[in-house]
Amino acid sequence: xxxFYVTTPIFxxxxxxxxxxxxxxxxxxxxxxxxxxxxxxxxxLLGNDEHGANIAKKxxxxxxxxxxxxxxYAAKFKQVWNSLGITNNYFIQTTDPRHEEFAQDLLQKAYDxxxxxxxxxxxxxxxxxxxxxxxxxxxxxxxxxxxNKDPEWTEESNYYFRWSKxxxxxxxxxxxxxxxxxxxxWLNYAKDMVKKGLNDxxxxxxxxxxxxxxxxxxxxxxxxWYDALPNYLSYLHFNExxxxxxxxxxxxxxxxxxxxxxxxxxxxPAMLKSAGYPLPKTILTHGFFTVNNQKIGKSNNNxxxxxxxxxxxxxxxxxxxxxxxxxxGNDGDxxxxxxxxxxxxxxxxxxxxxxxxxxxxxxxxxxxxxxxxVTPETNDHLQxxxxxxxxxxxxxxxxxxxxxxxxxxxxxxQYINEHKPxxxxxxxxxxxxxxxxxxxxxxxxxxxxxxxxASAAKARKALDKQEKTILFPKLT
Ligand code: MSP
Numbered sequence: 001x002x003x004f005y006v007t008t009p010i011f012x013x014x015x016x017x018x019x020x021x022x023x024x025x026x027x028x029x030x031x032x033x034x035x036x037x038x039x040x041x042x043x044x045l046l047g048n049d050e051h052g053a054n055i056a057k058k059x060x061x062x063x064x065x066x067x068x069x070x071x072x073y074a075a076k077f078k079q080v081w082n083s084l085g086i087t088n089n090y091f092i093q094t095t096d097p098r099h100e101e102f103a104q105d106l107l108q109k110a111y112d113x114x115x116x117x118x119x120x121x122x123x124x125x126x127x128x129x130x131x132x133x134x135x136x137x138x139x140x141x142x143x144x145x146x147x148n149k150d151p152e153w154t155e156e157s158n159y160y161f162r163w164s165k166x167x168x169x170x171x172x173x174x175x176x177x178x179x180x181x182x183x184x185x186w187l188n189y190a191k192d193m194v195k196k197g198l199n200d201x202x203x204x205x206x207x208x209x210x211x212x213x214x215x216x217x218x219x220x221x222x223x224x225w226y227d228a229l230p231n232y233l234s235y236l237h238f239n240e241x242x243x244x245x246x247x248x249x250x251x252x253x254x255x256x257x258x259x260x261x262x263x264x265x266x267x268x269p270a271m272l273k274s275a276g277y278p279l280p281k282t283i284l285t286h287g288f289f290t291v292n293n294q295k296i297g298k299s300n301n302n303x304x305x306x307x308x309x310x311x312x313x314x315x316x317x318x319x320x321x322x323x324x325x326x327x328x329g330n331d332g333d334x335x336x337x338x339x340x341x342x343x344x345x346x347x348x349x350x351x352x353x354x355x356x357x358x359x360x361x362x363x364x365x366x367x368x369x370x371x372x373x374v375t376p377e378t379n380d381h382l383q384x385x386x387x388x389x390x391x392x393x394x395x396x397x398x399x400x401x402x403x404x405x406x407x408x409x410x411x412x413x414q415y416i417n418e419h420k421p422x423x424x425x426x427x428x429x430x431x432x433x434x435x436x437x438x439x440x441x442x443x444x445x446x447x448x449x450x451x452x453x454a455s456a457a458k459a460r461k462a463l464d465k466q467e468k469t470i471l472f473p474k475l476t
Contacts, residue, residue, distance in 0.1 A: 003042070004035035005248035005280075007232045008255050010047040010092065013073030014058045017080045019334055020257075020289050020296050022306035023322050027286060027398060028255045029086050030323065033450035034393050036087075043248050045235050046081060047092030048074050052224040054127045056210035066210045070095055080307050084315050085453065090239065092231050102234035103227045104215045107203065109275035111216055115162040121202045124151040129259075130224045132201055145259055148299055156206040158220060163198045166270035170194050173269060179282055181265045182396055183329035186258065186285035190265040198266070229268045233277065252280035253396075261285050284396050287331035289322070304334070313475070316452040317343050323451060324402045340475055347455070350409040351444055352471035354416070355459055358437045359468045361421055365430050369466070371442075373435040381411070382443050389447050398451065405447040412440040438463075 008024040015021070025046065032044040050070040059069030070093065078091050092099060110116050124133045126143035133143055133151055143151055173180060174191050181187035204220040205211060211221025232254060236245035256264045264283045272279055291302040309318050321339040324346075326332035362369065374382075385408050392401040421433045441463060449456040455471055462469040 002040060003244075003247045003251050004032070004040040005043045005045075005236075005252040006031050006035075006255065007045045007252065009257065009260060010049040010094065010228060010231050011077065012052075012055065013048050013050060013070050013077065014054055016303060017077060017306055018296055018303035019291070019306055019309065019318075019322060020303075022084070022318070023289060024255045024257065024286060025081060025084070025086055026319050026322055027284070027328065028253075029088075030319075030398050030450045031253065031255075031393075031396070032087055033453060037450060040251075043090075043236070043242070044088045045090055045092060045232065046077075046086070046088040047090075047231055048077055048094070049224070049228045049231075050074075050093055050095045051211045051221070051227055052127075052130055053205075053208045053210065054130070056208075067095060083307055084310055084318075090235060092235050094227055094231055096238075098238035099231060099234040100212045100227075102237055103212050103222060103230045106230050106233075106271065106275045106277075107222055107226060108215045110161060110203075110271065111159075113274050113276070115165065115274045116159050116203065116216075117162070118157065119160040119200075119202065120155070120157050122155045123153075125154040126151050148297075156202075158202040158206050158223075159204040159214070159217070160200040161203040161226070161271070161274075163200050163267065163270055166273060167194055167198045169273065170198075170266060170269065173279075180269075180279070181261070181283045181285065183285070183327075185329060186261055186265070186283075189258075190261060193262060194266060201267075225263050225267065226271065229263065229271060232280065233272075246278065249278060249280060253282045253284050254280060255284045255286065258285055258287055282396075284328070286328055287326070289325075290331070290333045292335050293333050313339065313343065314454065316455045317347070317472075319452060320347060320402070323398050324406075325399075327399045328396055343472065343475060346406050346409075347452075348472035348474070350406060350413065351448070351455075351459075354409050354412045354437070354444075355441055355462060355471055356468055357416060358412075358434065358441055359462060359466060361430075362434050362438065362466060363468070365421070365427075365434065367431050367434045369438050370435060371439060373431065374439045375432065375436055378436040378439065382408075382439060386443065386447070393450070401447070402451050405444055405451075408440060408447070409444055412437055412444070415440070 006028045008028045011021055028044060032042050036042045056066050059066040062069060074093050126133050126146055128146040128149055129143060171194055174187055178187055181190050203223045203226045204214045205223055206220055208221050212227050214220040214222055236242050236248055254264055269279050291304060294300045294302055296303055306318060317339060385404055389401045389404045416437060419433045421430050424430050445456050445459045458469060459471055
């Protein structure tokens with residue numbers, strides 16, 4: 001692959017980063033690092049979703065103008081992702097005039113294509129999801145995603161998007177291009193949703209001032225999702241360093257949570273089709289974390305700050321805890337006990353232990369490292385691991401790729417335990433064993449790099465200098 005483009009959802013600045021939101025960021029960062037390593041010319045975009053009544057309300061509560069409010073939080077989010085070592089190329093804000101212009105143009109194109117018509121909406125709206133909801137969507141009279149909040153009854157004249165027109169086209173897309181939504185269970189979920197039937201939806205708001213002006217009716221603003229989704233494409237257009245936007249776009253992967261799959265897998269392709277744009281490659285859908293089996297949220301007071309967690313354990317420990325708790329697409333739980341036990345068993349006692357044992361023996365036995373001195377059996381094993389790992393990474397299976405790497409470290413520890421090089425006097429034999437193990441460590445370091453970049457860098461340095469290091473210090 002020559003080019004690679006990965007995005008995460010753009011977050012509402014009214015929330016704060018927590019481990020649930022950091023999860024998408026780490027997935028995307030690992031994919032970006034993997035593809036860069038493969039030599040792909042990579043773009044990685046993060047950002048914030050800054051329009052809508054909710055944001056104007058929160059800004060007023062803080063006594064700020066909406067723009068000052070969103071800028072303040074954009075700086076805060078950027079600082080958090082930066083401190084976690086995230087390698088995004090850019091941080092987009094939807095209040096950037098270059099983005100606003102693009103969003104307007106996208107809506108205008110749908111309008112020119114006959115897909116936008118005036119109408120009136122009378123129904124429920126969940127302002128936390130920024131979504132129109134029907135009574136059949138609700139659970140006990142509330143939005144299923146926000147059970148602590150009353151939906152708002154809304155009546156307004158606005159403009160509708162002919163979503164229903166794209167129903168068969170979408171089903172055909174999922175059929176012909178199953179890669180469009182990954183993993184497969186979420187493709188099936190999208191299919192089932194479309195099969196139930198799509199109703200046209202309002203894509204402009206009459207009573208929300210904090211938004212992008214509708215190009216064909218200045219009294220209205222663009223519905224926040226119709227303004228947010230285009231961020232992925234507007235960036236490729238307004239960045240003057242990007243010449244071949246289509247090259248990135250055809251390799252674009254949107255990492256999204258299952259709760260916003262509907263917007264990404266059903267609405268976004270229809271918006272693009274209507275405006276005459278090609279589609280991104282994949283909507284990569286992840287599940288939800290709970291913390292100690294409780295939903296993450298303010299009411300449970302468990303929105304763990306990823307930065308605090310990283311200060312305590314190191315960012316790699318946090319990345320490992322989140323990326324290897326369950327397969328991408330499933331739901332699962334975070335707990336401090338699990339983080340700590342995996343840190344010890346998989347990282348400190350497995351990889352870290354192997355690294356210090358081998359470097360110690362190489363130095364004490366004065367072995368010369370020579371990568372041509374690896375046995376064919378070990379070489380074959382390393383090749384098999386590498387192939388499996390690549391296969392997993394290219395299928396977005398980060399959990400399985402990490403598992404393969406962890407298994408390789410266990411293989412190395414078993415190898416050293418069985419061969420006991422410290423008991424052997426024969427120099428050739430010792431050299432053979434330690435050179436095998438050295439290449440095992442070389443590969444582990446390479447394979448962990450996209451997932452655990454700081455530890456891989458530390459291990460790299462230790463190998464290069466042949467100097468013992470404590471890769472994962474004991475937790476205090
Ligand atoms: N602004 C929209 C996204 C627009 S993308 C064009 C939005 N923002 S959000 O701030 O609410 O962030 C939501 C993202 O965080 C979603 O992808 C959601 O799935 C994710 N998560 C929120 N809680 C989560 C967990 N507990 N676990 C994993 N992901 C979680 O929606």
